[in-house]
Amino acid sequence: MKILLVCSSGGHFAGMMRLKRFWERNQCVWVTFRSASNQGSLIGQQVYWAFSPTNRHIVNLVRNFFLAVTVLLKERPDLIMTTGAGVSVPFLLLGRLLGCRVVFVESITRTDSLSLSARLVLPFSEVYVQWPELQERYPTTIYAGVASP
Numbered sequence: 287m288k289i290l291l292v293c294s295s296g297g298h299f300a301g302m303m304r305l306k307r308f309w310e311r312n313q314c315v316w317v318t319f320r321s322a323s324n325q326g327s328l329i330g331q332q333v334y335w336a337f338s339p340t341n342r343h344i345v346n347l348v349r350n351f352f353l354a355v356t357v358l359l360k361e362r363p364d365l366i367m368t369t370g371a372g373v374s375v376p377f378l379l380l381g382r383l384l385g386c387r388v389v390f391v392e393s394i395t396r397t398d399s400l401s402l403s404a405r406l407v408l409p410f411s412e413v414y415v416q417w418p419e420l421q422e423r424y425p426t427t428i429y430a431g432v433a434s435p
Contacts, residue, residue, distance in 0.1 A: 288313045290363035290381070292374045294340070295319040301369035301393055303327070304433040315361050317353070317377060340372035351376040358384055365389065370403045378407045392416065394432060400424055 289312045293302045299318060316331055318324050319338040334357050337346040354376040366381040367389045368374035378388045388411040392404050397417050404413050413427045421429035 287364045288315070288361065290315050290317065290357070290361060290366045290377065290386075292317040292336075292366060292368040292377045294336075294338070294371050294373050295321040295324050297393065297395070298369045298371055299324055299327075301391065301433065302367075305367075305369070305391065309367065315357070315363065317357060317373065319373070336373045338373075347372070347376070351380075354380045358386070367391065369393065370401055372403055375403055375406055378411050382410045388412065389414065391433065392420070392427075396420060398423070400427075 289309050291302055291309060291314055293299050295318060314331065316328055316333040317336050318333065320335045334353065336353060337349040340346050340350065350373055358380055363386055365387045366377055368378065369391050370393060374390065378390065382388050390404055390407050390411050390413045392400060392413060392415045394416045397420060400408065407413065408426060414430055415421050415427045416432045418429050421427050
């Protein structure tokens, strides 16, 4: 299976690394922000560098939308998986339109409400949460436990 892993840097990248047992046996392609720690962790991996910042930055939203078009048409992933944040929304939206399975794994730090990114993609993607209370509040989400290293 070909998996497109999309996440911003920092905690979202760390969250994706905690899910390594799931994705490591597959062909993976990354989309993330260029940072010293990401670059060091992704040596030898296929990576597309996204445009940052994304919070309230319309120019980078448009740039990442076109990046999503390019990457999705070139790579044709079976699954798009993200731990957030804003960079993931165009990839999930376009991926779903192209028939990809799309999965959003909400951060473990979200205990009582979904992030804006998760709320935006909830209608058309599988959203996994790491707290049963969060799944109770948002019944269309999926609780599968905590992603541990």
